[in-house]
Each structure stands twice: as structure tokens, then as C-alpha cells.
Amino acid sequence: MKISSFDLNLFVILNAIYTEGSLTKAAEVVGITQPAVSNALSRLREKFNDDLFVRTGSGMVPTQKTENMIQDVQSALTLIQQSVNEPDTFDANSTKRNFKLSLGDVSEGRVLPFIMSEIYKEAPNISVGSYAYPRSDQVHALSTNNLDFVVDPIIPRSDEINSEKVFEDDFVVMHREGHDLSKIKSPSVNDILEQKHLHVSGRKRGLHLIDVELDKIGYRRKVALRCQHFLIAPTIIQSTDLVLMGTRSFAKRNNLPFFEIPIEIPSMEYFLIWHKSDEGDGGHIWMKDLIIRAFKDAQR
Incomplete structure (x- = not known):
């Protein structure tokens, strides 16, 4: 043929x-x-x-x-x-392009302020949308241009996408000022597990990475409250005796006292994910660079 x-x-x-x-x-x-x-x-x-x-x-x-x-x-x-694709034709200063991202609420807090600040200076006519997509729909959304980028701890199993690690952070235990744990010089795992915990997850079921690791050594947290979004977590921690096992950067950004977890738990990694067909597109390259810079700034 x-x-x-x-x-x-x-x-x-x-x-x-x-x-x-x-x-x-x-x-x-x-x-x-x-x-x-x-x-x-x-x-x-x-x-x-x-x-x-x-x-x-x-x-x-x-x-x-x-x-x-x-x-x-x-x-x-x-x-x-x-x-x-014609990367040389992209003019950030004049384009009115809209970029569609899928970020969790924590990632929104980490990078959207930086991204919008840079856009305001470099590309005043660009707009950005952040949308929640189930992992099962991410590749389809990227391939149909319903999304330009996804940021997620899990890379989809697909030959259609490319990815790059943009953020890594370790886990700590957060608590309110004056909490009983703050009076212990080096809290043990048992000290931590004796507390009532706040667990944040948008899923109806399934273990968090922390719980998977604790389960391996025969430990389990006492979850007193499970909520969907991290936005409310600082207020809950500051006003109750609940503790939160989360990332160090989240604790610092929200001025929450914290201490190290005395066992080895893998760090939390986030990946920037995009469709292969967008490689070489000037606007896509520009936005990818901006997102990567935003995450680098968040890690300082």
C-alpha cells in the first residue's frame, strides 16, 4: 500500500x-x-x-x-x-490564551499565587482555570484539550503522556500551640498514635500513604475526623487537640507547630503531567516552565 x-x-x-x-x-x-x-x-x-x-x-x-x-x-x-506546532509564534505579552490545570487544593495553595503573580507581570491577557478531575479521566481530558496540565502524585499508565517530578516533601506531625505533645522532647510513634487524628482525603475509601506505611509495622491511627479539603485543616488543628500528619511545607505555610515522625516514611512526590501531542507548542512550553518555577519557589 x-x-x-x-x-x-x-x-x-x-x-x-x-x-x-x-x-x-x-x-x-x-x-x-x-x-x-x-x-x-x-x-x-x-x-x-x-x-x-x-x-x-x-x-x-x-x-x-x-x-x-x-x-x-x-x-x-x-x-x-x-x-x-510553532513555538516561535507564541507571544506571552499579547496572547489571550486560557490554560486549564488539574490541581489538588494543596497544590493550588502552593503554586497559584506565584503563577498569577508572574502572569500579571509577563502575560496580562492569559487566564487560568483549575479543575478537579478523577484520575480515571485525566488522560482523556488531556487528549481532548479539556486540560493542559495535571499535577498529581500518581502518573497515569498511558503511552500518551509525559511527566516530570516538580515537588517532593517529607511528612511531619502538626498540632496546636500548647498541645501535650509539645511538652515531650522526642515524641515516639506510640505518643503520636495515642492522639486523635485529622485525616484529609477527597476519596470515599482507601488508605493514605502514611497509613500504608504504618500498617506495614502493625500501627493504625485513630481518625477522629475525616474531611475533604486541606483548606479547613489549619483551623481545626489550631482549635482542637487533633493532630495532622502532613507535609512539612504545609505546616510551615500555615504556621502550625510540628515535629518529625520517628519512623521512615516515603516522601510525598508530585508530578507535572501533559499530553505528548502538546510537545513543541510555544504556549505549552511557556506555561510548563512557569509551573515548574512555581513549585521550585514553593519548596524554598
Whole structure:
């Protein structure tokens, strides 16, 4: 088959069906109707003399023929996208571009003030939106330009995305001024676990990294209050005897007394995540650099 006789847009649709597992979702990603995607799939099947995808109860499942060529197709599409992007045309001072980020509430507190301060000085017409997306939807949102960047401790398992570690912090125990723990020179694990704890999580279930590590050595916290957002945590800690196991930078930013945890617990890492198709885009490069600088500033 000669490439000159092949409509290369069909490869875009092939990749969208493979990524989304659905003709309807593939249509949303590409920006065409679902019948147009069905028609494109029919043309692809005729070209390759293969079904390419089989409809099942869980979606469109690729055949072995598709699996054999999809990596080359995705690599070629990424290279083409990089070639058509024009980084030199981006002018931060004049652009009216809107950047869409997915940040947790703690990351918002760490970096949005810095980001908006720099935008005010360098790019007054740029706007930013911060949105909550479930991890299961992040790759789809990045591929459909509903998001430009995600910041999260977990990197999605996908060949479509790139990532870079932008922040790392260790865990401490926070408490109010005058708390009984402040009277102990070197609080032990038992001293900590005898306290009632505040636990912050937006999830309905699942253990925090701290609890996973404590569980390994047979310890468990007494959680007296579980709340969804860190925004309220400082007020709760300052007005009760509850303690909070969280990051050192959060304690410092909110002027909360804290002490070290006397066992080894892995540090908290955050990664900046973006779609490969955005590589080479001037505005994307500019915003990525700004986010990285914001996290470096937050770590001081």
C-alpha cells in the first residue's frame, strides 16, 4: 500500500478509537460525528483487510493487527504534531490564551499565587482555570484539550503522556500551640498514635500513604475526623487537640507547630503531567516552565 493513496487522517481516528475504546468518545476527541468515525473505520478495515476492532460489552477491543501497528502510528502522529506546532509564534505579552490545570487544593495553595503573580507581570491577557478531575479521566481530558496540565502524585499508565517530578516533601506531625505533645522532647510513634487524628482525603475509601506505611509495622491511627479539603485543616488543628500528619511545607505555610515522625516514611512526590501531542507548542512550553518555577519557589 502506497502512503500517497492513503488518507493520513484515518490514522488519527484509528488512534482515537484505540485510546478511547469507543466510537462515540473517539468522535469527541477528533471533533467529528460518530457516523463519520464509523465510516472511517469501515475504510480502515477495507484498507487493511482486517476488522481492526471488535465490539464487546466493555467497548471496542483492538485486534492483533491493530496492536502490531499502533505504537508506530502513535509515534508518527506525535512527530507530525510536533512538526506543525510553532513555538516561535507564541507571544506571552499579547496572547489571550486560557490554560486549564488539574490541581489538588494543596497544590493550588502552593503554586497559584506565584503563577498569577508572574502572569500579571509577563502575560496580562492569559487566564487560568483549575479543575478537579478523577484520575480515571485525566488522560482523556488531556487528549481532548479539556486540560493542559495535571499535577498529581500518581502518573497515569498511558503511552500518551509525559511527566516530570516538580515537588517532593517529607511528612511531619502538626498540632496546636500548647498541645501535650509539645511538652515531650522526642515524641515516639506510640505518643503520636495515642492522639486523635485529622485525616484529609477527597476519596470515599482507601488508605493514605502514611497509613500504608504504618500498617506495614502493625500501627493504625485513630481518625477522629475525616474531611475533604486541606483548606479547613489549619483551623481545626489550631482549635482542637487533633493532630495532622502532613507535609512539612504545609505546616510551615500555615504556621502550625510540628515535629518529625520517628519512623521512615516515603516522601510525598508530585508530578507535572501533559499530553505528548502538546510537545513543541510555544504556549505549552511557556506555561510548563512557569509551573515548574512555581513549585521550585514553593519548596524554598
